[in-house]
Amino acid sequence: MSPQTPVFDPSRTALLVMHYQTDIMELFPSVASALLSNTRQLCDAARHAGVAVYFAKIHFSPGYPEVSPLNKNGQGIKQLGLFVHDRISPELGQRDDEPLIIAHRASVFYGTDLQVRLSAQGIDTLILVGVASTGVMLSTIAHASDADYRLYSVKDCCYDPDAVVHEHLFATAFESRSTVLSLADALALLR
Numbered sequence: 001m002s003p004q005t006p007v008f009d010p011s012r013t014a015l016l017v018m019h020y021q022t023d024i025m026e027l028f029p030s031v032a033s034a035l036l037s038n039t040r041q042l043c044d045a046a047r048h049a050g051v052a053v054y055f056a057k058i059h060f061s062p063g064y065p066e067v068s069p070l071n072k073n074g075q076g077i078k079q080l081g082l083f084v085h086d087r088i089s090p091e092l093g094q095r096d097d098e099p100l101i102i103a104h105r106a107s108v109f110y111g112t113d114l115q116v117r118l119s120a121q122g123i124d125t126l127i128l129v130g131v132a133s134t135g136v137m138l139s140t141i142a143h144a145s146d147a148d149y150r151l152y153s154v155k156d157c158c159y160d161p162d163a164v165v166h167e168h169l170f171a172t173a174f175e176s177r178s179t180v181l182s183l184a185d186a187l188a189l190l191r
Helices: 020-025 029-050 073-081 114-119 133-146 163-171 173-177 183-189
Strands: 013-018 052-058 100-103 125-130 152-153 178-180
Touching: 013 029, 013 133, 013 178, 020 029, 029 052, 029 183, 052 114, 100 173, 125 133, 133 163, 133 173, 152 183, 163 173, 178 183
Parallel strands: 013 052, 013 125, 052 100, 125 152, 152 178
Antiparallel strands: none
């Protein structure tokens, strides 16, 4: 093993499943089934390998008091009228001992206790999956990279309605900050 090849330590790794929630899956019915199937395989493999699984969802209180009139993305979310009463997609089989991080912004780190939780568990490596690539993935990868986590992103468990931008992000910004994996690569890593 070369000095540049990172050692994969399941006990120091977390799979972070972001915005796999019922309202978001309903926005993308043509791809939801495949995304949920791929991500369930990844969750089960992580569990079997002893990798902690964390879920994160974007959520707001009725009336959206967390949304600033200055936040353009937040205003768009408010107009949709979603993310108040939904839940993590049950197809993923979230267990009672798997943390749920509630975020009010695209990044699952911003305004949450995620970084403290990861640090308390000695986690320095993250496997990231989420919907959408231009939202939660982009914001979270930028933060996690700046916070010095070793990052993996699993392309087959991510989606964005803009396919061109999705492909471009994985080829540029995500590739420069994370190791981009296919689902098959990720499952092999977790064996």
